[in-house]
Amino acid sequence: MTGSEDGAIALTRVGERIASCALCPRLVRWRREVADAPPARHAGERYWARPVPGFGDPxxxxxxxxxxxxxxxxxRTGRAFTGNPTGDWVVRALHxxxxANQPTSRHRGDGLRLEGAWAGSVVRCAPPGNRPTPVERDTCLAHLSEEVAALAELRVLVALGGFAWDAVARWAGARPKPRFGHGVEHRLDSGLVLLGGYHPSRQNTNTGVLTEAMLDAVLARAVDIAWPRRAGVTGVRLAGPG
Ligand code: SF4
Known part of the structure; x- marks a missing residue:
């Protein structure tokens, strides 16, 4: 069995553990309540209504x-960055x-594959008002530890937004706490690089706080860090990590 097969099996097991997690009572209730009262545009759809593991390339x-x-x-869809405008932004940029092999992310069976990348969120359940509590954030960081441990070739953590940045810095024990900014880099004690980018929320994308070119620049920098020998050739579809 190859290392990547080991990683894939480990990630599948981690994903199963995440998807069955019920450690945060408020979020367990909320993810179900949202599913039971969908907006008209999703009426009649069957929601995932569980925690969402990361997905991508082992x-x-x-x-x-x-x-x-x-x-x-x-x-709703059961896959991170899938089925909403923020997901569209992120997956288009990954493509x-x-x-990513395609610029769209509609549902789990849409054929999307990430190549050399993994995608998820620091809090795996949907929180009311998109605001997890500090306790919920810290509880869920254990799942990030498990995913990172199974991603043997990981070099860069791209945090979209200040909340994700602070959560990763806290998870990594970074002292003093590094300040978030778009394009800011911080090397963690583990050797992983934490790279910040503005979150592609509607509030940021509709107001021009974040443009597609800005998100592209952050991902281009991540690629340069991850594959230093390829620095300067970003924007070209990778044949696969190597
Ligand atoms: S937020 Fe994370 S820790 Fe809390 S119930 Fe969901 S998956 Fe579990």
């Missing part, structure tokens, strides 16, 4: 992390960076 060198599972995105 040989990922780049892990892209958002804040939390989206109520009508991942909580432009050569890290």
């Amino acid at each position: 040989r990922a060198r780049i892990c892209v992390l958002g804040l939390a599972t989206a109520a009508h995105g991942g909580n 432009r960076a050569g890290l």
Whole structure:
């Protein structure tokens, strides 16, 4: 069995543990309540209504992390960055960076594959108001530990938004706490690089706080860190990590 097969098996097991987690009572209730009262655009759809594990390439060198599972995105479709506008932004950018085989992310059976990348959120359940409590955040960071441990080739953690940045810094024990910014880098004691980017929320994308070019620049930097020999050739579809 190869290392990547070991990693794939480990990630499958981690994903199963995450999907059955019920450690946060408030979020267990909320993910179900959202599913039971969907907006008209999703009326009649069967929601996942469980925690959403990360997904992607077991040989990922780049892990892209958002804040939390989206109520009508991942909580509906069962896959991170899938089925909502934020997911569209992220997956289009991953595709432009050569890290995804297609620019769309609609549902779990849509054929999307990530290449050299892993994607998820620091809080795996949808929280009310998109605001997890500090206790919920810290409880869920144990799942990040498990995923990172199974991603043997990981080099870069891309935190989309200040919440994800602070959560990863806390998880890694970074002292003093590094300050979040778009394009800011911080090397963690483990050797992993934490790279910040503005979150592609509607609030940021509709106001021009975050443009597609800005997100592309962050992912291009992540690719350069992850594959240093390929620095300067980003934007070209990768044949696969190597
Ligand atoms: S937020 Fe994380 S720790 Fe809390 S119930 Fe969901 S998966 Fe479990």
